[in-house]
Amino acid sequence: MPETLNLTCIVCPRGCRLTVVKDGDAVSVSGHACPRGEAYGRQEAVCPLRSLTTTVRADGGARPRLAVRSSADLPLSRLLDAMAALDGVVVRAPVRAGDVVARDILGLGVDMLATDNLEEARHE
């Protein structure tokens, strides 16, 4: 039995409405305006992947949190597990954007990277 999914492509702001038909291993995508959309539709049918953007605790910095992102997309179903794993992570200022703040999160082969600079706290 072919299975049909109606999705909104999230790769770019255009938000094309995709139709993904999955018949066993065969997946066909329509509605995309560009190849990135097709690739997204295929992946979505198999295992939806998402980037994770969040913050981690920071010590000694000008602010108590540091913005971070995943170096690659993670399975959507693991995002909350990844969040829980990040609860215990604490970075020490100074940090530069791009620095790795946590390696190989949940053993998925994905690192968490700083997306902002964090200077040391100024003392008044």
Place this chain on the structure above:
Amino acid sequence: MSVGLQSMETDVVVLGAGPAGLAAAVSARSAGARVLLVEREDRVGGILKQCVHDGFGLEKFRERLTGPEYALREADAFRASGASLLTEAYVTSATRSGDSSFLLDCVSPRGVAQVRARALVMATGCRERTDRQVFIHGDRPAGIFTAGLAQYMVNVQGLLPGRRAVILGSGDIGLIMARRLTLEGVKVEGVYEIKSEPSGLARNVRQCLEDFGIPLYLSTTVTSVRGRRRVEGVTVAAVDGRSRPIPGTERELACDTLILSVGLIPENELAVSLGVPLDGATRGPRVDQNMHTLADGVFACGNAVHVNDLADYVSESGRVAGGAAAAWALGGPQARDLTPLRAGPGFLYAVPQFVDVLSGERGSVFFRSNATVAAGARVSLGAMKDDDRRELAAKTYPVLRPPELERLVLPPELPSGADSYILDMERMDGGGNDA
């Protein structure tokens, strides 16, 4: 000069160091002007600093950047440009002094500076609409936050605004906060939207709500808030076609937090004090294609002009405004010949509202449709002369949605002598426009 009161002079002052102001400062500086960028916060980057999610810069950098990453790139370019910067500085008053300069009073912890400048660029961003402006009745307990305030608390201060939240309004910030709060362990009961369509981008409905199973209720609104000290719950009700609550549809929801994502308003108090006329539809200054307002020497860009959905467009408008402000400051006042550009039926608005036919700069027209046109539409720009319409540019859009800003590039040559320019929409399904 008395204690702490200093004087400064420059060519261009840019107000606000978000992506619009940073781009404006860089482009004014590279055009040879002396530039002072004034920012009231202690870091540049504007609202992007708190937007830790990604999706920025797809157009400008062809990368999916987070807000802080986008801001850092713009800040690096700014630093390299050699323009000056005043942070934690707040412009309390701006006045015209003579016909070719402005005087700004600028307060900061370092003292008060009086800055003289030949051109001003307003890049002051926007503020959020609040519960009072949507007329929710009831007392004001703690626990009512605008989405941007909740975003600042979570992302910058590391604070959870509550444990159980209801979100009113489906603007992008509200959608993004629904996901952000869910990731942080806050239970989001649902997003309630008074209109029959979401006001945020479709991709945000997908990746922020559907991904996490958060319900979106359309044509529904919050009518009152319960709780004396802290929010204890809200009443929601379905609305009719004129946005009035339908009696009998009320539902009580328990929650400790109400987050409002009910729209953004361009911030223009200083521009208004200088006599800059605003557009009723955008609530920002009316500008020509150089982002020059109707007050000579005052330019504006970014979300201060109209609420953009993409930081990339914001940067672009900053680049245009900065370059034009530098030319004005260095070359002295130039004659302008402004021909109005109007948006025909089917549009919420179009920017710019004027074309200066004496200026060489062309640029783009940005517009929003006032309703979803699922079948797609052909949008064209015509020059009107004595009831004659001459088409200048056209483009076909597969779909038009009110939350999405679209652009039409202006042709390099515009005929002079037109009475006005008009933007028209032709729907592919041949349907008329009912709005």
Place this chain on the structure above:
Amino acid sequence: MAKPRHVDKTRGSGAETGALPLAKALDKLRKAYGTGIELRDDRGSLALEGAVATWRDKIDAGWAAARFGYRGVVNDLAVPGLEPERLEPPGIKDCSLDGLAVDVAVIGGGVIGASVARELARWNLSIILIEKEYDVAVHTSGRNDGMIHDGFAAKPGTKKAWYNVRGNRLWGSWARELGVDFKRQGSLVLFRGRTSAAAYPLMASRAKENGVDGWEYWSRSRVRAEEPNASPGQHGGFFLPSAGSLSPYKATVAIAENAAANGVRVSFDTCVLGFDLESESIAAVRTNRGTFRARAVVNAAGNWADAVAGMAGDRFFSLHQRRGSDLILDVTTGVTQKHIMSMPSLFQAREKTKGGGLVLTPEGNILVGPTARELPGREDYATAPEEIRELERHLKVNVRLSLSHVITYFAGVRPCTYEEDFIVEPSQRVRNLVHAAGIQSPGLASAPAIAEDVSAMVVRVLERSMAVRPRADWKPHRLAPPELRRLPLEERARLIAANPRYGRIVCRCEEISEGEVRNALRSTLPVSSLDAVKRRTRAGMGRCHGGFCTPRVMEIVASETGTGLCDVLKKGEGSWMCAGPSKSGGRS
């Protein structure tokens, strides 16, 4: 003007002579409001018991009973579906007041209680001001029009008229001493037509009878010259130069701060729950924070004053609640008129309210209102959409105003007796209790005068057991903290050079600096809630309603009070701003 006789009158116990006999009164009330009503002579007051069909009937029956000539009306009529309201004490419970002994306990941190405390502080007395909320002016005193009325509108011969005129005069010196911004713009009552203009002689004689400080007739052209934006429908006006306005919460804060600077102890989050009575006197005051002794007690409990009287066994009156709402217009509207303006309709003739108008505030906003609705709810500040429409009609008085200027709206509740007059008198049953109750409008205008009299009554009570002498070190003056946005640039620069925190703007709409927020937290009153900061500095009152300044003010509060950000409150106990830090687990 001579003090009206009844202001000093000590009333006898039992029904007043000339009061309508009970049976006749009952007959009248039952005819109008149903047979469910019972009546009782409660030591001279008329007690209404039983039930009526609606809230409106209850209020009307109370008003009718007030005309029967009894000392007061105690209205306990039940209304189906409406539970009697109970005073809800704060959740805080400790013993911080246990064992304390003071000369005077003033109950209620509204403008009345604060003013009484300030006046009493002139004497060699130990005083405590008790307020159940987290700050002063949380209730009616922070939710009104801020008008210092001229005294014309009050019914001649009432306490309202007397205290208003006297209070109006006193506000001049009080505002100066306290550093409160008070402007006497004058009040212009416009005539709607020739008929109402013809009422001028009547109005003048009433103003004279009340002892009002000045009045003038303004012709149509005079009005046009003075107020070019006044409605073109005007037929001249009645001008009262002594009327003015001030910020009611800033004034109450200033009064309480000055009282505290003169040694008054201010105890917030403290609710009076009852009294221990011994030989017709209050021996001890019971609160959620302990029990203490007081030689004299002042009841200035606003909308709960009848409940507090009841705790002392002296409930000879009942309060009903008249809710009023106001619109606040953007500060840019302030330049469109010079005076307080109103244009009452002739048929309005509602004696229970002055009808509302456009009150120009010293800050340059215009307040539109207030409305007047009889609704249950002593602390219910919900507004209704139809009120916005009702208030819209006042906008016509100034042709430059429109609904788009509205930045926000609020409601307040007036504590009213059925006699519709103030109660300012020593208790007849409890030897050391003084009431300042039923202080409805114009209570703010009257506050200094009420405080003078109450203070004198308290001194008389105390003189029975101690020697009361003036304090040599009483300081009438309060040094108001600077408001930077109102200072000339050079002055501002000088202050910033001395304290750079005056240069860090935290509220972008109202241009409030970090230094000003810290001053508010360092005052003589122990406050730390965000709304308390807002009341003192306006941070959060502008167009964005705190969207920008809230996190910044939270940080300053945390740093000043030495608590964590998560402990910052918006409006006292239970009004937490955040549930805790992120990243602390607890995800389901």
